[in-house]
Amino acid sequence: MFRFGPSARLSVQLRRTLATHASTPAPLPTRHSWTKPEIQKIFDTPLLDLVFRAASIHRQYHDPSKIQLCTLMNIKTGGCSEDCSYCSQSSRYSTATKASRLVDIEPVLEAARKAKENGSTRFCMGAAWRDLSGRKRGFERILTMVREIRGMGMEVCTTLGMLSPEQARQLKEAGLTAYNHNLDTSREYYPEVISTRSYDERLDTISAVRDAGISVCSGGILGLGETDKDRVGLIWEVANMPEHPESFPVNALVPIPGTPLENNEASEPVPYQTILRTISTARIVLPGTIIRLAAGRQTLDETQQAMCFMAGANAVFTGEQMLTTPLALKGRLEPGSPWDEDKAMMGRWGLEGMGSFSQANVARKEGARLGNGLEVGDVRTAAPTNGSKEGETIGV
Numbered sequence: 137m138f139r140f141g142p143s144a145r146l147s148v149q150l151r152r153t154l155a156t157h158a159s160t161p162a163p164l165p166t167r168h169s170w171t172k173p174e175i176q177k178i179f180d181t182p183l184l185d186l187v188f189r190a191a192s193i194h195r196q197y198h199d200p201s202k203i204q205l206c207t208l209m210n211i212k213t214g215g216c217s218e219d220c221s222y223c224s225q226s227s228r229y230s231t232a233t234k235a236s237r238l239v240d241i242e243p244v245l246e247a248a249r250k251a252k253e254n255g256s257t258r259f260c261m262g263a264a265w266r267d268l269s270g271r272k273r274g275f276e277r278i279l280t281m282v283r284e285i286r287g288m289g290m291e292v293c294t295t296l297g298m299l300s301p302e303q304a305r306q307l308k309e310a311g312l313t314a315y316n317h318n319l320d321t322s323r324e325y326y327p328e329v330i331s332t333r334s335y336d337e338r339l340d341t342i343s344a345v346r347d348a349g350i351s352v353c354s355g356g357i358l359g360l361g362e363t364d365k366d367r368v369g370l371i372w373e374v375a376n377m378p379e380h381p382e383s384f385p386v387n388a389l390v391p392i393p394g395t396p397l398e399n400n401e402a403s404e405p406v407p408y409q410t411i412l413r414t415i416s417t418a419r420i421v422l423p424g425t426i427i428r429l430a431a432g433r434q435t436l437d438e439t440q441q442a443m444c445f446m447a448g449a450n451a452v453f454t455g456e457q458m459l460t461t462p463l464a465l466k467g468r469l470e471p472g473s474p475w476d477e478d479k480a481m482m483g484r485w486g487l488e489g490m491g492s493f494s495q496a497n498v499a500r501k502e503g504a505r506l507g508n509g510l511e512v513g514d515v516r517t518a519a520p521t522n523g524s525k526e527g528e529t530i531g532v
């Protein structure tokens with residue numbers, strides 16, 4: 137039987153490395169002046185060429201072996217006054233989700249500890265609210281949760297509806313790492329999905345978050361009835377922000393009975409190729425951003441997920457809890473993937489969990505909070521262009 141010796145194995149590895157990297161294009165600069173036709177042209181590239189280009193850029197800006205594991209907890213469900221047409225938590229629709237009160241602090245801390253023990257490095261808390269007005273005591277409780285979870289060494293994210301600059305400042309002071317506020321879709325298609333808050337109001341909250349020095353998590357949902365032009369429009373919108381969002385979640389609609397979009401998946405299911413195309417395009421246009429494979433991941437088989445990771449997706453939600461609100465998609469009843477299953481899947485593809493604050497952009501915003509003697513400029517992206525481990529991220 138033919139066997140490879142050590143030198144033959146080395147030679148095979150070398151050939152694979154050369155095959156992967158020989159034609160890697162020079163890194164694109166991080167641009168904030170994209171035009172829609174430019175992005176559309178990328179989006180329309182033959183799919184495997186698009187994936188190859190995205191994968192090449194991913195390897196210049198990120199460590200391709202690392203996937204961020206995030207755990208999401210709903211801290212207040214249902215009864216929301218907004219009319220997002222995909223959401224089970226809107227009080228305007230008759231769905232199975234019932235309104236609940238804001239949960240106590242200790243169960244949240246317990247869930248965060250468990251998430252950390254299982255390898256999650258980011259803990260996200262979602263509340264079904266339009267905004268925080270009239271919720272002073274609830275907000276104080278959330279600030280305590282943020283403080284405590286940040287004290288565990290985890291990245292902390294919240295999604296609480298619209299924020300004022302002052303509320304954003306208080307969240308930053310408490311130690312919040314990131315705030316999720318999705319744009320959902322293009323400016324043009326947005327009125328078909330939501331009427332109770334404007335696109336510009338969403339952008340105002342994102343500006344308040346960014347100005348407070350908090351990382352922005354803002355992405356969209358595929359399957360709302362939008363076209364490719366709208367998918368391109370969404371990427372264009374975030375690509376031209378003064379700073380690219382540190383995180384861009386890509387959700388696929390999981391229709392909820394009782395919502396206006398309950399039949400969307402049956403009539404217009406989002407093809408897998410569209411999800412992959414969107415992830416790949418986002419990776420090319422937003423090279424330093426974490427691309428989050430969010431709601432709808434459970435509809436993808438392992439190989440499909442692996443292809444998304446190759447194209448540049450580098451974060452997933454995981455955990456044992458039944459999630460009624462995959463981050464900012466809020467409203468879909470969908471199980472989180474158990475950690476063990478996800479870790480086993482990642483192991484089969486040579487992937488492992490990303491450390492806390494190892495994304496350069498997020499770490500930079502933490503600045504003085506790193507507490508390890510590093511200057512902000514010492515934190516650099518793991519971006520080996522030659523497949524080596526040189527350039528490993530320095531962080532906490």
Ligand code: SF4
Pocket residue numbers: 216217218219220223224225226263264265266297464465466467
């Ligand atoms: S997505 Fe958020 S804001 Fe919209 S209805 Fe659901 S909970 Fe309310």
